[in-house]
Amino acid sequence: MLAAHRVGVLVGRRWLIESISLTLRPGELLVVLGPNGAGKSTLLACLSGALRLSTGSVTLDGQPLTDIDPKEQARRRAVLAQANVVPVPVHAEEIAALGRLPYRESAAHSRTVVAAAMTAADADGFIGRTVPTLSGGEQQRVHLARGIGQVWPEPLAPPRYLLLDEPTSSLDLAHQAQVMATARALADAGHGVLAILHDLNLAAATADRLVLLDGGRLVADGAPAEVLTQATIAEVFGLAADVLARPDGRGPFVVPHALPPRLIADRRATA
Amino acid sequence: MSAAALPVAARLATAVGRRQRRRLFVLGAAALTLLLAALAALGAGAMAIPPGEVLRTLLGLSTDPFAASVVLDLRLPRVLTGILVGAALALAGAAMQGLFRNPLADPGIVGVSSGAALGAVIVIVALGEAAEPSRALLLPLAAFIGALLATLVIQQLATFEGRTTVAMLLLAGIAINSIAGAGLGLAAFFSTDEQLRDLTFWTLGSLAGTDPRALWPAATLMVVAIVALPLLARVLDASLLGEREATHLGINVERAKLLLITLVALGTGAAVAACGIIGFVGLVVPHLARLLVGADHRWLMPVSALLGGALLLTADIGARLLVLPAELPIGILTSALGGPFFLALLLANRRRFTV
Numbered sequence: 001m002l003a004a005h006r007v008g009v010l011v012g013r014r015w016l017i018e019s020i021s022l023t024l025r026p027g028e029l030l031v032v033l034g035p036n037g038a039g040k041s042t043l044l045a046c047l048s049g050a051l052r053l054s055t056g057s058v059t060l061d062g063q064p065l066t067d068i069d070p071k072e073q074a075r076r077r078a079v080l081a082q083a084n085v086v087p088v089p090v091h092a093e094e095i096a097a098l099g100r101l102p103y104r105e106s107a108a109h110s111r112t113v114v115a116a117a118m119t120a121a122d123a124d125g126f127i128g129r130t131v132p133t134l135s136g137g138e139q140q141r142v143h144l145a146r147g148i149g150q151v152w153p154e155p156l157a158p159p160r161y162l163l164l165d166e167p168t169s170s171l172d173l174a175h176q177a178q179v180m181a182t183a184r185a186l187a188d189a190g191h192g193v194l195a196i197l198h199d200l201n202l203a204a205a206t207a208d209r210l211v212l213l214d215g216g217r218l219v220a221d222g223a224p225a226e227v228l229t230q231a232t233i234a235e236v237f238g239l240a241a242d243v244l245a246r247p248d249g250r251g252p253f254v255v256p257h258a259l260p261p262r263l264i265a266d267r268r269a270t271a
Numbered sequence: 272m273s274a275a276a277l278p279v280a281a282r283l284a285t286a287v288g289r290r291q292r293r294r295l296f297v298l299g300a301a302a303l304t305l306l307l308a309a310l311a312a313l314g315a316g317a318m319a320i321p322p323g324e325v326l327r328t329l330l331g332l333s334t335d336p337f338a339a340s341v342v343l344d345l346r347l348p349r350v351l352t353g354i355l356v357g358a359a360l361a362l363a364g365a366a367m368q369g370l371f372r373n374p375l376a377d378p379g380i381v382g383v384s385s386g387a388a389l390g391a392v393i394v395i396v397a398l399g400e401a402a403e404p405s406r407a408l409l410l411p412l413a414a415f416i417g418a419l420l421a422t423l424v425i426q427q428l429a430t431f432e433g434r435t436t437v438a439m440l441l442l443a444g445i446a447i448n449s450i451a452g453a454g455l456g457l458a459a460f461f462s463t464d465e466q467l468r469d470l471t472f473w474t475l476g477s478l479a480g481t482d483p484r485a486l487w488p489a490a491t492l493m494v495v496a497i498v499a500l501p502l503l504a505r506v507l508d509a510s511l512l513g514e515r516e517a518t519h520l521g522i523n524v525e526r527a528k529l530l531l532i533t534l535v536a537l538g539t540g541a542a543v544a545a546c547g548i549i550g551f552v553g554l555v556v557p558h559l560a561r562l563l564v565g566a567d568h569r570w571l572m573p574v575s576a577l578l579g580g581a582l583l584l585t586a587d588i589g590a591r592l593l594v595l596p597a598e599l600p601i602g603i604l605t606s607a608l609g610g611p612f613f614l615a616l617l618l619a620n621r622r623r624f625t626v
Contacts, residue, residue: 050515074519074520079516081513084512087373088374088566091290091564093286093287101505111280114283116279118279203615
C-alpha cells in the first residue's frame with residue numbers, strides 16, 4: 001500500500017499540510033475532498049514523491065519512497081497532474097505511449113497496452129490527431145490514457161497505484177461518470193486509485209472511502225456515509241445541505257441549500 | 272476490455288505504421304540532401320569541379336592531381352567541419368527547445384554561442400602568443416566553459432518551479448548577449464591588428480582559414496555531442512510534459528538536465544571554436560524537422576542533424592560564390608536568412624507569446 005505517515009509541508013511559516021496520515025490500499029478507490037487551498041494537491045505531490053517533506057514520510061508497499069529508484073516508482077504508480085500543456089504538435093497516441101516509457105518491452109506489446117488504455121479512457125477516437133487541436137477535456141482523456149497505460153495490469157506484477165488530480169475538471173457529465181467508472185474498474189482489478197474531486201456526489205457514488213481535508217489537516221476519513229454528513233459539510237465547506245440517500249442505494253446524496261449569507265459571515269469570523 | 276480494444280489496436284498500428292514509413296522516407300531524403308550538398312560543396316568554389324570528377328576523386332580514381340588536391344586537401348576538411356558544425360548546432364537547438372519546452376530556444380538567441388565566443392576570445396587576447404602551441408586544444412575548452420556558464424545562467428534565470436517562460440528565456444538571452452558583447456568589444460579594444468582579424472572571424476563566423484589539423488580537438492567534441500544528444504531523445508519526449516511529469520515517468524530529471532546542458536554547451540562551444548558564431552541554425556533546422564517528422568525526438572534529432580549539416584554546407588556554398596573572388600563570412604548569411612525566419616515565427620505565434 002501507499003502510505004503517508006504524519007506528513008507535513010512547511011513553506012515559509014505556513015503549513016500547506018500538517019501531520020497527515022493516510023493509506024491507499026490495493027483494490028481501493030479513495031477520493032480526496034476539500035475546499036480550495038485545503039492541501040489536496042500538496043498531499044498528492046507528497047504521495048508521488050514530487051515534494052520534499054518537512055515532516056513525516058511516505059512509503060510504497062512498506063519501503064520509503066526516497067529509497068526506491070525513480071524508474072521502479074514509475075512502474076508501480078502513475079500520477080496525473082491537474083493541467084498538462086503540451087507545447088508542440090504531438091499526436092495523441094504518442095502522448096499516451098509515453099506511459100510505457102518506464103518499461104523495456106516490445107513495440108507490439110507497448111502498442112497493445114496503449115490501445116487498451118486509450119479505449120479505457122475513451123481517447124481512442126483521437127488517434128492520428130495532434131494534442132493542441134483537441135479541447136481541454138479531450139486532452140485530459142489523452143493524459144488519462146497515458147496514466148492508465150503506465151500502470152496497466154500485468155500478471156505477477158506488484159500492486160500498482162494511480163494518483164489523479166481532478167481528473168474530471170474539464171469533462172462533460174457523461175465523461176466524468178465514465179472516468180470514475182474506469183477508476184472503479186481499475187480498483188476492482190486490484191489497483192489502488194486515489195482521485196481528488198470537487199463533486200461530492202460523484203465521489204460518494206464511486207469511492208470506497210473518502211478523505212476530507214480542510215486548512216491543511218485531515219478532518220475525516222471513512223466510508224462516504226460517515227464522511228458526508230450535514231455537520232462535516234457545514235463545517236468544512238460552510239454550506240448548509242441536506243444529505244439524502246441515493247435511489248440506487250450507493251452512498252449518500254448531497255443537496256446544498258442556497259447559501260445563506262449568515263453562514264458566510266460566520267465562517268469569516270471564525271477564520 | 273481487450274476484446275473491445277482489438278479494432279483500436281489495429282487502428283493504432285495503422286496510424287503508427289504509416290507515420291513510421293513517412294518518417295523513414297524523410298530520414299532517407301535528409302541523408303540524400305546532405306550527400307548532395309556535400310558533393311556540391313566539394314565541387315563549388317573559385318575553381319569549379321564537376322560532381323563526376325569529385326566522385327572519382329573521392330573514390331581515388333581521379334586523373335587530375337590538381338583538382339584532386341583542391342577537393343581532398345582544401346575542400347574536404349572544410350566540408351566535414353561544416354557538416355559537424357551544422358549537425359552540432361541543430362542538435363543543440365533541438366535539445367534546448369525540448370529542455371526549455373520552448374520553440375524559441377536557440378544557442379545563438381539565448382546567448383550560448385556568444386558565451387562560447389567570449390571564452391575563445393579571452394584565450395586569444397589574454398594569452399596571445401603564449402597560447403599558440405596548445406591553441407587547438409585551449410580554444411574549444413575555453414569556448415565550452417563560456418557556453419556552459421551561459422547555459423547555466425539561462426537555466427537558472429528562465430526556469431522557475433519547473434517551468435520556463437518565453438519572456439524570461441529571451442530576456443536572459445539579451446542580458447548574456449550584451450555581457451558577452453561588452454567582453455568581445457573590450458577584447459577588440461585591447462587586441463593587436465592580427466588578433467582583431469581573429470576576433471572578426473569569431474563574431475561573424477566562417478568556415479574558411481583554419482588549419483584543418485588544428486580542428487581535431489573541436490571536431491572530436493562535436494562528434495561526442497552529435498552522438499550523445501540523440502540518445503537522450505526519450506528524456507526530451509518526456510520533458511514535453513513538464514519536469515514533474517517527466518519525474519513521474521521515471522526520468523531522473525536533475526541528472527538529465529545537467530547532461531543535456533553539458534552536451535549543448537559542448538556542441539555549441541566546439542562549433543564556435545571551429546568557426547565562430549553561426550546564428551539561427553539551431554532555431555531554423557529543428558522547426559523544419561518538426562514539420563517533416565513531428566515532435567518525437569527519436570526522429571526529430573537525427574533528421575535535425577542531417578538537415579543542419581546540409582543547411583550549413585548550402586550556406587557555405589553561398590558564402591564562397593556570392594562575392595567572388597572574395598568570401599562572405601557564413602554567419603552573415605545564416606543570420607540574413609534566420610532573422611526573417613525568426614520574425615515569421617514570432618508572427619505565427621503572436622497570440623501564444625503575448626503575456
